[in-house]
Amino acid sequence: MLTAGYAYALPAKRDPDTKFYIGYVLGFPGAHSQGETLDELQENLREVIEMLLEELSLQTRNAIAQLQGTTFTNPN
Template identity: 50%
Template sequence: MKNLHLPIIIEMDEDRYYIVSCPLFKGCHSYGETIDEALENIREVIDMCLEGKNLEVLNKFIGFRELEVVLDV
């Protein structure tokens, strides 16, 4: 058995649901009414993404940056 430490991004949408994503897998997103529920749900999605996956070819997470955008309003 091997432990993986995966990056998770947590956001809140306009309906106040927590949206969670794992950038190592395409389409790996889930949500929940609480952060704990969202994290539990993303674990299930990650398990599905890992099925039959060669761990050597996962996307490489580089980091998180913020980008400033100027709005013309």
């Protein structure tokens, strides 16, 4: 798991109309999700963080590889 060993602030609130919890990840613009329970919200946000870190990792590898004349692609 990419997020193992890290702690992230996950502010959340409950929407009074839908009764869903809505949360986001501080420091990750656009990293937000929702869930019927706080546990579901936490798992959904964990998946968002993992996707963002995978993308960041790919971008970092490509930046380094460009210096070496190669590129990486996302296997998914």
